[in-house]
Amino acid sequence: xxxxxxxxxxxxxxxxxxxxxxxxxxxxxxxxxxxxxxxxxxxxxxxxxxxxxxxxxxxxxxxxxxxxxxxxxxxxxxxxxxxxxxxxxxxxxxxxxxxxxxxxxxxxxxxxxxxxxxxxxxxxxxxxxxxxxxxxxxxxxxxxxxxxxxxxxxxxxxxxxxxxxxxxxxxxxxxxxxxxxxxxxxxxxxxxxxxxxxxxxxxxxxxxxxxxxxxxxxxxxxxxxxxxxxxxxxxxxxxxxxxxxxxxxxxxxxxxxxxxxxxxxxxxxxxxxxxxxxxxxxxxxxxxxxxxxxxxxxxxxxxxxxxxxxxxxxxxxxxxxxxxxxxxxxxxxxxxxxxxxxxxxxxxxxxxxxxxxx
Numbered sequence: 001x002x003x004x005x006x007x008x009x010x011x012x013x014x015x016x017x018x019x020x021x022x023x024x025x026x027x028x029x030x031x032x033x034x035x036x037x038x039x040x041x042x043x044x045x046x047x048x049x050x051x052x053x054x055x056x057x058x059x060x061x062x063x064x065x066x067x068x069x070x071x072x073x074x075x076x077x078x079x080x081x082x083x084x085x086x087x088x089x090x091x092x093x094x095x096x097x098x099x100x101x102x103x104x105x106x107x108x109x110x111x112x113x114x115x116x117x118x119x120x121x122x123x124x125x126x127x128x129x130x131x132x133x134x135x136x137x138x139x140x141x142x143x144x145x146x147x148x149x150x151x152x153x154x155x156x157x158x159x160x161x162x163x164x165x166x167x168x169x170x171x172x173x174x175x176x177x178x179x180x181x182x183x184x185x186x187x188x189x190x191x192x193x194x195x196x197x198x199x200x201x202x203x204x205x206x207x208x209x210x211x212x213x214x215x216x217x218x219x220x221x222x223x224x225x226x227x228x229x230x231x232x233x234x235x236x237x238x239x240x241x242x243x244x245x246x247x248x249x250x251x252x253x254x255x256x257x258x259x260x261x262x263x264x265x266x267x268x269x270x271x272x273x274x275x276x277x278x279x280x281x282x283x284x285x286x287x288x289x290x291x292x293x294x295x296x297x298x299x300x301x302x303x304x305x306x307x308x309x310x311x312x313x314x315x316x317x318x319x320x321x322x323x324x325x326x327x328x329x330x331x332x333x334x335x336x337x338x339x340x341x342x343x344x345x346x347x348x349x350x351x352x353x354x355x356x357x358x
Contacts, residue, residue, distance in 0.1 A: 013123040017116035019091040026181045029094035029105040036061045036095075036102030037145075038150040040079045044068050046135045048126075050118040054111060055141040061104050061114065062139035062148050065125060071134040077159050078207030079128070081200070086124045087117055097263050098199040100153050101282075114138050128211065133303035160315060163203035165192040167250075167321070171222060173233055174205035175240055178216045179261035183303035186259055187237055190217075193319045194250045197264035197311030228325045229250065245305060245356065252325035253277065253310040260301050260311030266339065267297050268323070270308035276333040279312075284336035312344055 039062075046066040049355070054170055063083050067076065080099070093108035097335055106113065118136045125134040139145045167173075174190040192202040206216040218240060221233025229251045238246045241259075249256045253268050260267075268279050271290050280288050280297075287293055292300075296332040301309040329351050335343065344352055 001169075007129055013086060013089075013120050013127070014318065015116055015119050015123070017112065017119065020089050021091070022089060024091045024093075025085075025088045027088075027091070027094060029092060029107050031092075032106045032109055034059060034061045034104045034106070035145075036063065036104045037062060037084045037100045037152050038063050038080050038098065038102055039148070040065045040083070041069060041155065042067055042069075042073070042076045043135075045132070046133050048122075048133050049135050050115075050122055051135065051137040052114060052118060053137065053139045053141045053144050055143075058109065058114075058140045059229060060140065060142055060145040060153075061102075062137075063102075063117075063121065064137040064139065064148055064152070065121060065131070066137070067125060067128075067131045067134040069128075069130050071130050072207070073181060074163065074203050074207040075130065075211055077163075077201075078204045078211060078345050079125070079131075081204065081208060082124060082128075083121060086120050090117070090120070093117075097265070099156050100149055101199070102261045102263065115139060129296060131212065133205050159203075160201070160318075163201060163209055167193050167200070167222075170202070172219045173222060173230075174202060174209070174217045175220050175233075175236055176205065176217055176261075177240055179263075180216075181305070182262055185241045186261055186303045187241045188261055189220075189233055189248055189250060189258055191230075191250055193321045194258070195261050195313045195315045197258075197266070197313055198262075198314040199265055199315060201315065229256070238251065248305075251319075251321045251323055253323060254307055254326055257305055257307060257310040259303065259305050260298075260309075263303060264298070264311030265314055266312045266317075266326055267294055267301070268310050268312050269297060271333070272308075274333055276331045277326070278334035279317075279332060279339050280336045281338045283338055287333050288336070312337075317343055318346060 043066045046068045084095040094105040096103045118138050139148050176188045176344050179186050188196040190196050190202050190205045195201045208217050220236035221232040222230045234247050235328045247256045248258050280294050335355050
């Protein structure tokens, strides 16, 4: 089993201000929960240092890191995963999800908590061989947070467009085993047209492998395509899941659907009464037309293949291969409000009208 560790030889960080160890990477933390975001950018004129933006009661926590060095945009994007990796090693801190949907759970907090986080992030980024200078900014002020959050969303959307490739253009996909810390035998396939359910894109996985920052993205040669499956991917997935998952159809929710880890942004579910699909986001707490909430569906499917349920990221909704094996958007009849707000920018008006009625 590949554990969800930063390479300790490259990113072994310690600070007296907190208890930091690999053993806390799987810690569940209850207490204070904060909205957050993550962003790493390249800036040649950056000066080494740390900034803490604080004004009043702390309700949010944004992490914006500037780096300089011989880094591609793909590598800079991949380095964002390092933020969660570092902070999850702190006792009493649980960092979940990615990009603009980060949630930080803390057993306790004060200003020193975030000063310590900033120091650890600074040390970690300075240990990356390709990085020269680092400036870590932790945003705790709500007004500044909202501005930076919107800015981060624009940067991530720009990168998404810049990095877009088709599955036919590449020779290998990636298998992510980060959730094996909690779910032994689980693995997510990441292709150019299907990010992981937590939102990690193929480009980010590729750059992370090249930087050798984390160990849980393993490249897998596609091999021959048979129907909607790839022989090489099936073989590699079977190996890393110890035979638990042997076949996967990347663009289906009904036949050999991809396994779903812990941090899925969305769940696509099949409704037999309509012979159609619905899509619900994690923030939607009411029951779906299926009669189940997001949390109830997640308990059924997490860590395994369950026909009729599959995790997905928001980015996947833009994929030209979205549910290709099952009829695509033509068979989607219901989406939660947050999903509707996301897809209304790019879906056909006729589809949107059907979703609104659903």
